[in-house]
Amino acid sequence: MLGAFLVTFILTRVVTRLIRAGRGPFGNAKIGNVHVHHDVYGIFLMMCAGAGEFVYRPPPPWLQVLAVAFACGAALTLDELALWLYVKDVYWAREGRTSVDAVLVAACVGGLLLLGANPLSDEAETDPSVWAATTTIVGNLAFSFVALMKGKISTGLIGIVVPLIALVGAIRVAKPHSPWARKWYHAGSSRLSRSRERFPADERTWWESVKDKIGGFTQT
Known part of the structure; x- marks a missing residue:
């Protein structure tokens, strides 16, 4: 598939x-x-x-x-x-x-x-290692989800298969226009200021350039 x-x-x-x-x-x-x-x-x-x-x-x-x-x-x-x-x-x-x-x-x-492990297999009912692996995978997906919500698409995607990257992306400051920032970074807050300083509006990341090349985007 x-x-x-x-x-x-x-x-x-x-x-x-x-x-x-x-x-x-x-x-x-x-x-x-x-x-x-x-x-x-x-x-x-x-x-x-x-x-x-x-x-x-x-x-x-x-x-x-x-x-x-x-x-x-x-x-x-x-x-x-x-x-x-x-x-x-x-x-x-x-x-x-x-x-x-x-x-x-x-x-x-x-x-x-x-x-990853298959939590629906017959072995999952009795094998503790399967449940441990499943718990690790679910936790890592949670970190990746937080990273994606913070607007860090590349970190969130790579973090799905590399747990440490997902954890770093989930901990660090969110991008100013991300869903996470809109929800938790209030106007005038120090977190929003740090976010805007870390991610200037006119900055283009390598990930956006990669997506432009994959998709063939030319419009501004």
């Missing part, structure tokens, strides 16, 4: 860039004058794959086929997450970086599932 998810996302970005540049045999899908976004295909693909698994419970290799189909649909859908949030086509705008964030978060979670 993780491999299918990443490959689909990469191919989708390549195709959309070719369409934008007017190169290759690709073009925007339309029904009449309506532009059909690729998240529509992703939603239907996930629905069909999910229904097929729930209804038929197929044995291998069809189980793997449905898993790949579901992952492909998830990639197509999350690649246009910004469209859901802003209810307008911001695919190439700065707001479109939200979609790249969503895809990278999903990929990190997929990697974590590959590396």
Whole structure:
């Protein structure tokens, strides 16, 4: 699933860039004058794959086929997450970086599932080491969530698989326009002043540059 998810996302970005540049045999899908976004295909693909698994419970290799189909649909859908949030086509705008964030978060979670313990397995009921590993994973995800709420996207994402980075990101000051700062850093407070000093408004991080290159964003 993780491999299918990443490959689909990469191919989708390549195709959309070719369409934008007017190169290759690709073009925007339309029904009449309506532009059909690729998240529509992703939603239907996930629905069909999910229904097929729930209804038929197929044995291998069809189980793997449905898993790949579901992952492909998830990639197509999350690649246009910004469209859901802003209810307008911001695919190439700065707001479109939200979609790249969503895809990278999903990929990190997929990697974590590959590396982590399965708390729903039969061994989890009797093996203390499984519960210890699960507790560690849940705690680390909590630190990563706090880091993401503080506006530290790169720290939060990397921290999903590197616990120390998540802890550091959760402890340090939040970015001034992050959800955490809006909730806890009141106007005129020393914490808000330190946040603005640490993260100037005109500063661009390496992570934002990476997302620009991945997404192909050019609008300001």
